Amino acid sequence: MDTIFGGFEDLVVPRATEHLGQTDLSFGGKLLPALKICEDGGESGCGGKVWIAGELLCEYILEKSLHHLLSEATHGRRQFKKVLELGSGTGLVGLCVGLLEKNTFHDGSKVYVTDIDKLVPLLERNIELDKVQYEVLARELWWGEPLSVDFSPQEGDLQTNNVDLVLAADCVYLEKAFPLLERTLLDLTNCISPPVILMAYKKRRKADKHFFSKIKRNFDVLEITDFSKFDHYLKQRTHLFQLIRKHTV
Template structure:
């Protein structure tokens, strides 16, 4: 375990750097599905692969949008979501620009749904996530925070606490083989206890080595792939998929 924690502290250096590409703002309406465009600033690769919008993040956003209504965010998760006081707690892993968490925050605000969304990543991406949260006026809904995969969870994220997590979101987190055991540990920690949160993941298939991650987590989770949605063919042509992880009890 000590070796795993030590490795986690170096995780920020694992993500390969990208050449700086474009630096700018993107307005997203997801094909007119939302009335108010979601605004995202990309850093052009300044902070590695996390500062860019990827197809997997867009797919997960579309799924959230398609399964939200005036009665509450994420109607597809209604059986699993547990409210604490008047809030539902949502955590996004590997947020990068904050796209998915901000989308969830926008849906919560638009639909009058009380939620706290924790958009988490390595320290050097917090400023970008904060900037994008403010750009969308969601400071009361979205809270960018550091979460290093493989390290012990903050107490507020743990099962049995008033602020425990009801829903975990992860877009394009399966990309670096050295980080697979860290991501696996964090998913296991987040889903411990008698009533684990719903876990929704989107993923772009890029290399054969990624099979290692899915082989590992199949020991602990059932993987349910979503195929019955309008843009399935569009995303599958990009080798991008959406699924739910269900922790074995």
Template sequence: MLDNGLVPASEETTSGVVDLDLSDIKPGLTISIATDGGASGCGGKIWPAGELLVKYILFKEQQIRSVLSASGTRPLVLELGSGTGISGLAVGKLGCADVWITDQAQMVDLMHQNIVLNNLEDIVHAKELNWGEPLPNEIVKRPPAIVLAADCVYLEPAFPLLEKTLEDLAALNEECLILMAYKKRRKADAKYFKLARKHFILEEISDFPEYEQYKKDSVRLYRFHLKKRSGTLKTE
């Protein structure tokens, strides 16, 4: 578990509700996000990596639906380090899966507030999930078809905890689609990706219109492919 004392404080910003207009990708779609001005730490605001992941999910809606339909009846999508829950809410708006948006305990109320703001109480659920701890039985019994993470690489002591959780999730379902959006901020971040490449092959995803603009701002999107147990696959 990542101790609350290891959660970096966020620079205070104005709290309130932000309406994210995504009608240029999916006509008529708006996601309403309550932010808390940094009161709960770095999770209570909208970050560029989260915006990128949302736009990718919507732009690739048919591929997302295909992955979910292949996993059987009423699949599950799990977002890690959700903060406001913006990425999971985007999937919830598609209405094709149950969604868990997860974070540490202090974020659950804000996540639930955003579920209510978007009228997604029957589809999206806010849950506490601490990286590095054993996965909840509900997840073990119902492995996610898709795992999302945005701006989760920010604090070095959390790197092995995040990696363990991703490994545990991938072990439940080797076909799981794992998408991670990330903004490069410091050299130490490379240590996480070195750790991740021990068990995953990382594929940069760039096949949608706005990606190059995000890339100029040091924001990247990766798909994590679990390496074969034989060890025949190599890292990039």
């Protein structure tokens, strides 16, 4: 099966220089030890940098994960054993979850940070920097292509989810890639019990609304506002959404 455009790599172009990630990667002392993130200075394009939407998603996860991952967001009704981050770049969000698992929760959760092939070495380097090789695994994942067995819903009389939680920060930035990202989200949720999807997004251009308009055919898009730094990020045009699949198999 080919991707919608055949060559996703041709669509991967660098964005304008912008570095809005904070330098305090302990997030005000909520994550100790603090994250260590190596950026590549733009060598691999836009993915090798820390972006503000990733910062927002980390802040939300840390605030809502007092007893276990996102325990306050789910009122303790759901545990996440297999976490997938899409378009991970430096791996900021997935590494944050991995450090929580290693140092606080010990729930046996696994986190997969994923991106195109040329970013996997950077992800692996940051996994080593933060010493979370057991909790966090780096994998290649091209949007729009068939999911690997690690992530595709399991086959059976009824398909069941293979991934419990999908995280995406600053993935909505290139209009030609919108159908590829949508295809991957549809594939991940093509099961009787779809994973929770959290998507952090900084509004930069009018074309971004086309992505959200399109996916609303298959997903309810709910903005999350109940966290302490909502107003801070709103002023920077950065939002957090939960995507809920409307119709599944």
